[in-house]
Amino acid sequence: MHVDTTAIRELAYALDAVGSSSRVENTAISDCGSALVGQAAHSASRWWSAELHWATATIHAAAAGARMAATAWEDTDNAITGAALALPSPRVGAVAR
């Protein structure tokens, strides 16, 4: 399996940046001339705010997933390297004899 954790981390950073750049614009209507439609305008505005919040949370979660995967791979890699260092290399063994 091939894993370039730097590329994964860079993508996670890019995804987070895209998520953070999203902002809810004020969608209030100052006077629509109707109480009935005014109520619907208010609901639509609240819904839109929740929708963008959810969508940006989703992209941040995707970034977090990538970061977690990169960390897991680095941990595995470190564990393997650590285990390898703990073993005497053949050359060291030969010197000791």
Next chain:
Amino acid sequence: VTQWTETHPGAGDATSIRHAAMRYRAGADQLRHLVRALNGGPDQLASVWIANDSAAWSSNCKADAGSIARSASSVDEVASAWLAYAEGVESIATRERRLRTDPASAADESHTRLRLNELADERLGLDRLTTARLSAAMRAMRSRPPFDVAGLPQSAWSMSGFAVYAATLSIKDAALLMAQLSALPPDRVADLWSRLSHTTRRQLTESAPEIVGNLEGIPYADRDLANVSRLRDLQAETLSAIESSRLDPRLLGRADLLAALLERFAALTFLRDQFGDGDGPQADPPQFLINLDSSVQGPPLASLAVGDLDTAANATWFVPGMNSSVLEAEDYLRLTVNLYDRDPDNAVVLFLNYTSPGALGVLADARALDGAARLGEMLDGYHATREQGEVPARLNVIGHSYGTAVVALALNASDRHVNSVSLVASAGIPDGIDARGLHVDPSHVYATLAPSDGIARLGQSGSGRQDPTAQSWGAVVFGSDGEVLPDGTRLDPVQGHNAIGGNEIDDRYRYFGPNTESLVNIIAISKGEHTLVTR
């Protein structure tokens, strides 16, 4: 907010409404920007991150991108609704102004009132249309959790969010999540489980192996891992219960309880011998412990698969009859291997997941009804798991003796997407069910009864249940009394009632013994080779 009236139907600020519409349009563009990022991510990493987890992560990103794209369309619809409303209000306001400045109208007050009433009606219609469009847009695309689990934080409502949420749970919270998932239908479980990383699946399995091992919709390899991980502790607990029961004065004279414990211990010992090393999936043929229910007294209920159900193109469930349990699994496993037919595309399940009756209970339907509910759940789960894997597979069900009643009740209750049914040595099918009531093509509903099998006939007459080999029942009757094939091959006749013998030598002349006409026919039926079936 100004409220328009019959004398002022053009009230409202169309410019303000238009500005709001444009801000919604810009919002939809923002969402599409997120969609592009989520869709592009997996493509960008395709060459540098090649591992199982990357597939789950990519699939989550694409699924979330799809949801957000649908939200963007919805936001566009809101913008369009506002633009149309602005135009409508403007048009009504213009006509109202003209009416007021028209000298002819000033002279005819009743005409002016009539025209204003018409404009008011138009405004009322416009208001209603706009609120309906807005509600429909919001209703259609409101963000929802991917499944109905109480207490799930909103950040876990998306597929990516759910995967991250599940990965960061403590052991206790992971067990709680699994308990909640166990209430979902198998297709939802299959979908959600496929969204999780390999590591998260392992964590959830360790937190609640008794749930993962039995939860329909979870791949069989993961279920095997969960069930096998429980065997050592279950066996130790049983041994400890046996030892303490010998010292417990309250259990004096309760030989039945001690016998149940001893049987449980023997069954668990067999399962540990068979699966304990965890190498079952790598064995030849591969073996999986796909269900383990330790909630009953005596031997646990279990289902054993020979062959890989997650990949097999041809899956068969075998349901045995009276006195079957894990204690007889060694013999039944030979039967299962005979049915497996050494074909890597096959998988055969030995269904010991119901408490089969003894000689007395065999005449009543109670145990069959319980078994049918359990079998039905497993067949539905198989269907969901395979649908998730998008691999088409044939599904066959075989019942022997009392097991035929279990099969008939399970298939009668609902459409389980079964391709063929074989009812072997039936101890009787409950009243009200015939070949057309199994939700299977009746030309692929088969039955056989060997001439020398007196026990099956005794079961039918004693219980008053139906003989599926009777012409009126509607099954295709196949032979089990021996046959010489056109190429000269001699197939053995079946002698007696048993599905299999007590050892390999004793297996000969049993319904599922090697080289019997019965076994050869059942394998042909399971493979869909209907023209090869002998009568």
